[in-house]
Amino acid sequence: MTLTAVLLLGAFHGVNPAMGWLFAVARGLQERSRDRLLQSLPAIAAGHLASVAVVALVVAATGSLVTGTALSIGGGVVLVGFGLWRLLSKRHFRWVGMNLSLAQLTAWSFLMSSAHGAGLMLVPAFASAHTGHAGHAMSGGLGIAALHTLAMFAVAGVIAVVVYEVAGVAVVRRTWFNLDRMWAVALIAAGVFTLVQV
Amino acid sequence: MTLWKPDPTFYPSPRDAAAAPPEKLAYVAAFDRSATRPDAMAVLDTDPDSSAYGTVVGWTDLPFTGDELHHFGWNACSSALCPNAPHPHTERRYLIVPGLRSSRIYVLDTKDRVSPEVVKVIEPEELAERAGYSRPHTVHCGPEGLYVSALGGADGREGPGGIALLDHTSFEVLGQWETERGPQYLAYDFWWHINHDVLVTSEWGTPSMIENGLVGELLLGRKYGHRLHFWDLRKRRHVQEVDLGDQYQMALELRPAHDPTKTYGFAGVVVSVEDLSASVWVWHRDGKGWAVRKVIDIPAEPAPAELLPPILQPFGAVPPLVTDIDLSVDDSTLYVSCWGTGELKRFDVTDPFNPVETGSLRIGGIAGRAEHPAAPGVPLSGGPQMVEVSRDGKRVYVSNSLYGAWDDQFYPDGVGAWLAKIDSAPGGGAFTFDTRFFPHGDDWRGLRPHQTRLSGGDASSDSYCYP
Numbered sequence: 311m312t313l314t315a316v317l318l319l320g321a322f323h324g325v326n327p328a329m330g331w332l333f334a335v336a337r338g339l340q341e342r343s344r345d346r347l348l349q350s351l352p353a354i355a356a357g358h359l360a361s362v363a364v365v366a367l368v369v370a371a372t373g374s375l376v377t378g379t380a381l382s383i384g385g386g387v388v389l390v391g392f393g394l395w396r397l398l399s400k401r402h403f404r405w406v407g408m409n410l411s412l413a414q415l416t417a418w419s420f421l422m423s424s425a426h427g428a429g430l431m432l433v434p435a436f437a438s439a440h441t442g443h444a445g446h447a448m449s450g451g452l453g454i455a456a457l458h459t460l461a462m463f464a465v466a467g468v469i470a471v472v473v474y475e476v477a478g479v480a481v482v483r484r485t486w487f488n489l490d491r492m493w494a495v496a497l498i499a500a501g502v503f504t505l506v507q508v
Numbered sequence: 509m510t511l512w513k514p515d516p517t518f519y520p521s522p523r524d525a526a527a528a529p530p531e532k533l534a535y536v537a538a539f540d541r542s543a544t545r546p547d548a549m550a551v552l553d554t555d556p557d558s559s560a561y562g563t564v565v566g567w568t569d570l571p572f573t574g575d576e577l578h579h580f581g582w583n584a585c586s587s588a589l590c591p592n593a594p595h596p597h598t599e600r601r602y603l604i605v606p607g608l609r610s611s612r613i614y615v616l617d618t619k620d621r622v623s624p625e626v627v628k629v630i631e632p633e634e635l636a637e638r639a640g641y642s643r644p645h646t647v648h649c650g651p652e653g654l655y656v657s658a659l660g661g662a663d664g665r666e667g668p669g670g671i672a673l674l675d676h677t678s679f680e681v682l683g684q685w686e687t688e689r690g691p692q693y694l695a696y697d698f699w700w701h702i703n704h705d706v707l708v709t710s711e712w713g714t715p716s717m718i719e720n721g722l723v724g725e726l727l728l729g730r731k732y733g734h735r736l737h738f739w740d741l742r743k744r745r746h747v748q749e750v751d752l753g754d755q756y757q758m759a760l761e762l763r764p765a766h767d768p769t770k771t772y773g774f775a776g777v778v779v780s781v782e783d784l785s786a787s788v789w790v791w792h793r794d795g796k797g798w799a800v801r802k803v804i805d806i807p808a809e810p811a812p813a814e815l816l817p818p819i820l821q822p823f824g825a826v827p828p829l830v831t832d833i834d835l836s837v838d839d840s841t842l843y844v845s846c847w848g849t850g851e852l853k854r855f856d857v858t859d860p861f862n863p864v865e866t867g868s869l870r871i872g873g874i875a876g877r878a879e880h881p882a883a884p885g886v887p888l889s890g891g892p893q894m895v896e897v898s899r900d901g902k903r904v905y906v907s908n909s910l911y912g913a914w915d916d917q918f919y920p921d922g923v924g925a926w927l928a929k930i931d932s933a934p935g936g937g938a939f940t941f942d943t944r945f946f947p948h949g950d951d952w953r954g955l956r957p958h959q960t961r962l963s964g965g966d967a968s969s970d971s972y973c974y975p
Contacts, residue, residue, distance in 0.1 A: 333591035339975050340703055340769055400510075400677045402595035406651045407742040408703040408768075408973060410592075418592065479520045479974045482589065488512045488597045 316435050316454050320461025322496070323358065323428055324469070326489045327482060328403070330354035330419050331466035335474050336408070337415075347474055348467075353412040355463040357419025358428060362458060365429030366451030369436035373447050378437070382504050385433040389501025392427050396494035426490075427497055432458060434504045514596035517964040518586045520974040522766035525586065526837045528899040530554070531962035533566070533622070535580075535603060536927060538955035541912045543574035548955055549605065549616055549624055552927070552947060554903075554962070562929070562945035566623035567953075570614060575607025576912055579959045581647030582969055583615075583654065583676070587702060590973035593651055595676070602627070603961065604654055604679070606644035608911075609719065611635055613644055613656070615679050618963075628679055636662030638681040639672035643715055646697050650971070651741075653682060657698045659715060666714035669695025686739075690746030694733040697761050700741055702971045703768035707739040708791065710759045710775060721913040724819065728781060730754040736762075736775060736791055738798045750800050752789060755782045759789075763835040763842070763968065765860075769975045772860050774842055775800070776833040784808035784823060786830035788844060790860050803863050806830065809849050811875035817920045826874045829918075831910055832894050836901040837967050841866075841932070843895045847910055848918065850876045850891035856936055867939030871928060872908060874918060880928060882946040889924040890915070896960040897932075897967035903942075904930040909956035925952035927960070 323329050334354060338347030373381045403425045405418060423429070432454060439450035473479060519525035532555045539547040551566025570577075583602035588595050603616040603624060611632035616624035635641055641658035648655045654674035661667050670692070671685035686692075694711035701708075711733020712718065717726055726732060734756045738748045752759055756777045764773030772792040779786055788804035808825040820826065829848035835841070835857070842863060844853040850873020855863040869892075870878040877887035890908030897904050907927045909915055915923035926948035932939050961969060 327591065328594050330591075332594070336591045336703075336973055342769075402598075402676070403593055404652060405593045407705050408590065408592055409705045480524050482520060482596070483514055483516070483518070483524070486514050486596055488510060490597070491510070491512075 313457070316432065316458050317461040319431055320458040321465045323423075324462040324465030326493070327486055328426070328489070329358065329422065329428070329462070329466065331470040331473070332482065333415070333418070334466070334470045335479055338474050339479065344471075344474060347470055349412065350415060351463065351467050351470060353415040354419040354466065355459055357416040358423045358462055359455060359459040360416075361420045361423035362429040362432060362455040363452055364424075365432065366436050366455045367448065369433060370448040370451045373437070382437050382507060385437050386501045386505035389430055389433055389504065390498050392430055393494045393497030393501060396427065396497060397491065426493060429455070431497055431500050434500050434507070437504060511597040511599060514589065515584065515598065515600050517600045518589050518596055519970070520586070520589050520972065522837045522839070522972050525899050525965065525970060525972065526901060528964060530900065530903070531898055531964055531966070533963040534905060535618070535624070535961045535963070536907060537577035537580055537605065537958045538952055539575065539577045539912065539958065540573070540955050541915070543576075545954070546570045546573050547575045547577045547607070548953075549577075549603070550952070550955075550957065551622055551624070554929075556944070562942070562947065564947055564951050568616065568623045568626065571626060571629065572610065572612065574610055575612055576609035577605060577958060578608040578911070579646050580605040580961060582649055582961070582965070583679070585649045585965060586970040586972050587650055590651065590702065598676070600965065602679075604647045604656070604674070606647065606656060608643055608645060608659075611642040611644060630679065630681060634681050635672060639684045641670060641672050641684070643669070644672070648699060648971070650700065650702070654679070655685060655698070657695055657709070659695055659712060659718070666716060667695070668693045669714070671698060671709070685744055686746070687744040688746055690737075691749055692737045692746055696733065699762050699764050699773070700971065701764055701768070701771050702741070703973055704771055705741040706771070707741040708762050708764065708773065709737045709739065710762050711735055712758055712760060718911070719913060721917045722819070727757055727779075730757060730781060732757040733759055735759065736800065748798050750791065750798055752777065752800060755780050756787065757781055760831065761833050763833055765839045766835070766837050766972060767839055767975055768972055770839070774833055774835060774857070774860070776830045776844065778829055778831060779827050784825055784827035786828040786846065788830065788833060788842070788863070801861065803861055804844065804855065806844070806846060806853070809875070815875040817874065817918055819917050820874070834895045834897050834967055836897050837899050838901060841901060843897060843904055845892040845895050845906065847891040847893045849873050850878050850888075852892040852895065852904075852906055852930065854932065854939055866936035867932070869930060869939060869941065871906075871941075880926070880946050880948070881941050882943040883948060888926060889919045889922055890926070892928075894959045896962060898962060899965060899967065901934060901967070902932060904932050905960045905962075906930065907957040907960060909958050912956070915956065923956060925949065925956050927957050
């Protein structure tokens with residue numbers, strides 16, 4: 311999986327209102343403060359990064375114990391399974407509370423990203439970073455997570471500011487496609503991709 | 509079930525919702541006082557271009573009898589757009605309809621049909637076993653699922669009343685909402701300041717205090733509810749109790765500001781035992797806590813004893829009995845139902861602490877028996893009771909029944925059955941009955957109309973996370 315794919319997935323996650331840019335907009339609107347919006351974005355990105363990094367570390371640690379083939383097969387199966395579950399499940403992420411501190415916002419973002427399997431979608435990239443040396447795999451995986459989150463942060467930030475300053479939050483009524491479904495399909499695709507490469 | 513785009517009836521802000529298209533249908537819960545026939549969900553045509561405008565066009569009999577339908581709500585609303593737990597691709601499709609007397613809860617499907625269809629029945633046992641409650645009342649769609657307030661406890665216990673949580677999609681009772689209820693015992697209505705993680709509840713009475721009618725000794729003993737309770741919506745904990753004063757009996761309907769940046773709301777009080785007046789209060793932030801202030805006082809109206817039911821004859825006056833209030837989506841206008849005197853009052857509440865009366869209409873009333881312009885010569889029983897306002901604030905719907913046993917006490921010769929639509933021009937302009945819209949008498953097939961819900965949402969159905 312190429313660097314481009316890692317960045318594009320970051321952008322894909324950044325675009326999704328559920329991943330946090332909409333929360334940043336709401337926080338800005340609530341206090342009529344663009345500063346509050348801007349302060350929210352790094353907190354959201356940090357939670358996303360943590361969620362993705364956990365998966366990177368798990369993949370690296372697993373990779374040091376099993377062969378690359380086993381890693382890819384295992385990762386692919388997990389991805390396809392999780393994607394199918396996301397596609398078929400009717401449950402949505404539950405979180406009560408709008409009035410959050412920045413630390414709570416980071417925790418929210420971590421849970422939201424984890425529940426949606428944001429890091430899992432990068433398993434093919436993490437697996438391909440697995441070169442036999444555990445230390446390299448780990449730093450490679452974390453690098454991928456950081457780059458991915460940077461792309462996510464940039465896209466989410468631009469969308470949040472544009473919605474806040476220009477477009478208005480009512481655009482979500484027309485433009486909020488059911489990304490959860492596309493997301494689930496992407497998870498399955500990433501899993502199949504990993505399995506095919508074995 | 510899942511959509512590709514957000515349900516078009518979800519709006520991020522109250523401003524967006526106020527620009528929504530007019531409702532096409534109105535759903536009205538109607539019940540049989542004798543409990544020998546099933547209660548029903550009646551459907552009215554509210555499209556002025558339709559030939560059936562103002563008439564009953566749909567009707568769904570429920571499978572049981574004796575439910576006493578009262579309030580009800582939608583399975584999903586604009587809070588689905590809230591950014592913390594978004595689920596905007598669910599549909600506003602099902603009506604969650606509790607039976608206040610039977611403790612049964614019905615789920616009615618409204619999609620692609622005029623008369624809704626019963627798709628699920630939650631038995632009283634499920635509510636009792638899982639949540640410990642009975643007598644379900646108010647329904648709101650919110651962050652953790654569906655919230656249903658209940659007046660009574662389970663297994664014959666009088667209380668405490670409280671809130672049960674229902675699953676968003678399966679509608680199963682998940683359990684009791686409260687983790688720590690503090691001094692709260694009586695329950696009735698609830699709503700929230702969603703962006704501030706604050707929930708507010710009000711008080712009426714336990715089952716034995718209401719089900720056989722208003723109990724005079726309890727009223728004069730100041731035993732009905734007179735407090736508001738403030739809760740942490742996230743931690744489900746009681747935070748503060750605010751007492752209006754025990755002369756203010758029955759603090760019922762709660763209408764918080766729709767603007768999520770605001771932290772005030774209105775509460776209606778049915779009657780003061782000192783002078784039979786009714787009142788409307790504002791709750792607001794006061795430092796770190798909450799405080800209340802009375803902002804509207806409506807005096808009783810003297811009347812000769814021969815015009816009064818036995819329960820009021822000793823007093824020689826008609827109490828206004830404010831049994832419902834409703835706040836327009838733009839938070840500018842408050843409608844106040846005086847079910848006793850038969851008056852609907854309109855107030856400009858742009859400054860919530862200084863309401864200005866901008867209109868009044870008379871219909872029904874214990875002593876007045878005012879007529880509707882569409883039915884001259886027909887004196888009307890009952891009064892404006894449940895009041896619902898369209899999202900754009902231009903149309904107001906009022907029905908005339910309060911609660912079976914209480915209807916019979918205050919209107920002993922029959923409360924009748926009617927529902928009126930009122931046109932309300934913005935900015936305190938014209939305030940008039942729509943003469944094309946007055947289902948009454950036999951239109952209701954012997955049942956009494958209670959709460960109205962408008963297709964697509966109304967002023968008391970949705971909460972918003974964006975100002």
